Amino acid sequence: MSIRVTNISKSYGAQKALDQVSFEVKQGEIVGFLGPNGAGKSTMMKILTTYIHPDHGTALVNGFDIDKQAIDVKKSVGYLPEHNPLYLEMYVREYLLFTTRVYNIPKSKIEEVIELTGLTPEAHKKINQLSKGYRQRVGLACALVHDPQVLILDEPTTGLDPNQLVEIRELITTIGKKKTVFLSTHIMQEVEAMCNRVLIINNGTIVADQYLHDLIDKEDQIIIVEFDYRIEEAFLQKLPYASHVKNTHGFVYEITFTTSTDMRPKVFDFAHDNTLKILQLARKNKNLESLFRELTSPPLS
Numbered sequence: 001m002s003i004r005v006t007n008i009s010k011s012y013g014a015q016k017a018l019d020q021v022s023f024e025v026k027q028g029e030i031v032g033f034l035g036p037n038g039a040g041k042s043t044m045m046k047i048l049t050t051y052i053h054p055d056h057g058t059a060l061v062n063g064f065d066i067d068k069q070a071i072d073v074k075k076s077v078g079y080l081p082e083h084n085p086l087y088l089e090m091y092v093r094e095y096l097l098f099t100t101r102v103y104n105i106p107k108s109k110i111e112e113v114i115e116l117t118g119l120t121p122e123a124h125k126k127i128n129q130l131s132k133g134y135r136q137r138v139g140l141a142c143a144l145v146h147d148p149q150v151l152i153l154d155e156p157t158t159g160l161d162p163n164q165l166v167e168i169r170e171l172i173t174t175i176g177k178k179k180t181v182f183l184s185t186h187i188m189q190e191v192e193a194m195c196n197r198v199l200i201i202n203n204g205t206i207v208a209d210q211y212l213h214d215l216i217d218k219e220d221q222i223i224i225v226e227f228d229y230r231i232e233e234a235f236l237q238k239l240p241y242a243s244h245v246k247n248t249h250g251f252v253y254e255i256t257f258t259t260s261t262d263m264r265p266k267v268f269d270f271a272h273d274n275t276l277k278i279l280q281l282a283r284k285n286k287n288l289e290s291l292f293r294e295l296t297s298p299p300l301s
Helices: 041-048 070-076 092-103 109-116 132-144 162-175 188-194 212-217 264-273 288-296
Strands: 003-012 015-025 030-034 056-061 077-080 150-154 180-184 197-202 205-211 221-227 242-249 252-257 278-285
Touching (some): 003 041, 015 205, 030 041, 030 188, 041 056, 041 180, 092 109, 092 132, 109 132, 132 162, 162 180, 162 188, 188 288, 197 288, 205 212, 212 288, 221 264, 252 288, 264 278
Parallel strands (some): 030 180, 030 197, 077 150, 150 180
Antiparallel strands (some): 221 252, 221 278, 242 252
16 A cells, blocks of 8 residues: 555644545555645645644555654655745756755666656756746656655646646656556546546545546436526435435536436426426536536535
8 A cells, every 4th residue: 555544634723624534545546636725635745745744643655654754755755746846046957966865866867767757858958947847847857766656746737738738647647657646636637637546625524535437437427407496406306316416506406316317308307297497408427527516516505
C-alpha cells in the first residue's frame, strides 16, 4: 500500500478542514482527489508530505509514518505544490543540480529527468524565460529527480493553455505507469483522461471513492425534467428506480435512476397521471461531473 490514511482530522481555529478522513491508495494507481474550494484537498496533501501535521489520526506513505518518520517520507515522495515554488533566476540545470544536492543523489539524474519531462529544448534557459507549461515541467522534474515511489501533485494543470494541458496530461500518464500518483484538480476531463480512481472530498469528509470504470459501467442514468411550477422532491422520488432527486434551479430537476432502461417515457406518464405539465425532458449519462455536482453542490434554500 503506497498511502494509508486513518481518521485524519485537522482544524484551523474554529474551521475544521479535515474530519476523520480515511482512505488507501495502492501501488501503481493514479488517483484523482477532487473537491470544491476549501474542501480540504491541499491540507490533506500537505499532511501527506509532512509540511503540516494533523490534529488527530495517522498516515503512512510508502510504509513510513508521517509523524515518526518524516524524513523517510520526504525522501520517498515527490511533491508539486499548487503554486510551483521555483527559483526563477536559476537556469534549469542549475536548479536541478541544487535539488540533487539537497537529496544527496548523483547529478547524473539531472539529464535523465530532463529527458523524461521533455525539458531538453529549454534546459539551457533560465526558468524565468520559460512558459507556464515548461515551468510546470521543471516542477515535475524537481519532484522526480530523486526517483520517488509516490508523486503528489496539487493542481498540476492550473493556468495551462489547451496545448500545454495535453502535454502535462500525457507526461503524468507516462509517469503513472511506474509510480503511484495522487493528484488534485478542478478539471473533470483531466481525471477521466488520466486517473483510474477518484476520491471526492466535501467539507473535510470523503463523500465518494470510486474506480472510473465502475462509474462508466454503471447503469445509472439522469433524466432532466422541467415543470411549469415547483414540485416536492419527495413526490418525484416515487418514480420507479429513482435513487436521487435534485432541484438544480427554478423548476428544473435531475432525477437519477438505477436502470439502463430509458426512463423518459415513465417520467412523461407519471407527469400525465398527476396532471403535471412538462416543459423539457432530456436524458444524460451519469459521469464524473454529475457525480461531483450531486455530492458537493450546496442545497438550494
